Amino acid sequence: MAYLDNILTFVRVYELGNMSAAARDLRISAAVASSRISQLEEHLNARLFQRTTRQLNPTEQGNLFYRGAVTILEAITEAEAEVSSVTQSPRGTLYVAAPLGLGQRIIAPAVPEFCDAYPLINVRVRLSDRKLDLAAEGLDAGFFLGVPEDSNLKIRKITDCPRVLCASPDYIARRGLPAGSDELRTDKHDCLNLRYPGAPEFQWPLQSGGTTKRVTVSGPFECDHGEVLTAWALEGRGIVLKPVFEISEHLASGRLVPVLEDEPPVPIQLACLYVHRRRQDPKARLFIDFMIDVIKREMPDQLPR
Structure with missing residues (x-):
């Protein structure tokens, strides 16, 4: 099993690009992960990674070995699946x-x-x-x-999942209810947006008159954590688009209030x-x-x- 452990460690290091991250993922120490990579390189007589103080990049041999290693691990997974299906x-x-x-x-x-x-x-x-x-x-x-x-x-x-546009009563008291979705394109209202690396332009798909229209929105607050957006909405910072199941308790308590109910978001x-x-x-x-x-x-x- 030692050689298989070395291969598995190599694959996780390759995929995560970091020795420490791979070690945490495998619940081993970084020293053990490093030792396994070294053993594998010694066995193959090839350098699998170029190491610097800040980066870990696969070599050409590392790229070649990764493709074969993944095939090996998938074959083992399928073999285990066959056995598990029999043994239950x-x-x-x-x-x-x-x-x-x-x-x-x-x-x-x-x-x-x-x-x-x-x-x-x-x-x-x-x-x-x-x-x-x-x-x-x-x-x-x-x-x-x-x-x-x-x-x-x-x-x-x-x-x-049904979704809803909503805001806090405090926000509505200060900024008013949007008269229509077109107001979301203007500075009359602040929209709270989920942003992650590579995210496209913010567009909220809304149902209007039996059709779907995509409304481009913006606002001063963005985050890659949906729960932060909910917290901002509760603080009265803007209008948020959320699945109903995520905020049902706040809708029930009145801490968040639906807006633009005539133009609901597409589920x-x-x-x-x-x-x-x-x-x-x-x-x-x-x-x-x-x-x-x-x-x-x-x-x-x-x-x-």
Whole structure:
């Protein structure tokens, strides 16, 4: 298993681009990760990374070995999947991702329940509102709000989540209700926007007169963390576009109030993505099925019965 551990460590270092990050991900020390890479280089008689004090870049040999290493690990995963399907005892480590709002409210709280049911599976969860590259970051599955851009991923749609434009009563008292969506294009109102690296121009898709129009919006506040946008909205800093399930308690309490109800946002797709393989890993399939049941339980008004 030592050689396989070395290969796995190499793949994680290659994908994360950082020895320390890979070590944390694998729950080993940076010294152990470095030692494994050195052992692998000695075995191959080739330098896999160019190391500087600040960067770790793969060499040409490293790029070549990575492609083969990924194939090896995928073959092992499929072989384990075959065995697990026979023994009915899935085991191993599962890497999953989810957006912050969904992850904090639904996915992460249900992980201990899943692990109690399947104690041989270790689950590592990453919560982020930025778009993740599942294959490049070594993730087995990711829950996703929106439309994925990567056609190489398999997608399992869960539901379309209603969304709402809303603001605090204090903001409305100061700035007034927008008379129409065109006012969002002007300085009459501040819009709170989710920004992540590589994000396109902010456009809110609104339903108006039976059609969908994309309204370009702007404002003084941007963040790559959806919960920060909610906090700003509660403080009266602007109008925010959110899935209803993320702010239902604030709508119920009146701390946030819907605006432009005649031009509601287009619902956003909630789906699960996973890397396409000839045979889906049983532990990933178990986790996805389990979490979809949890979502149905926690968001009963948003899913078909």
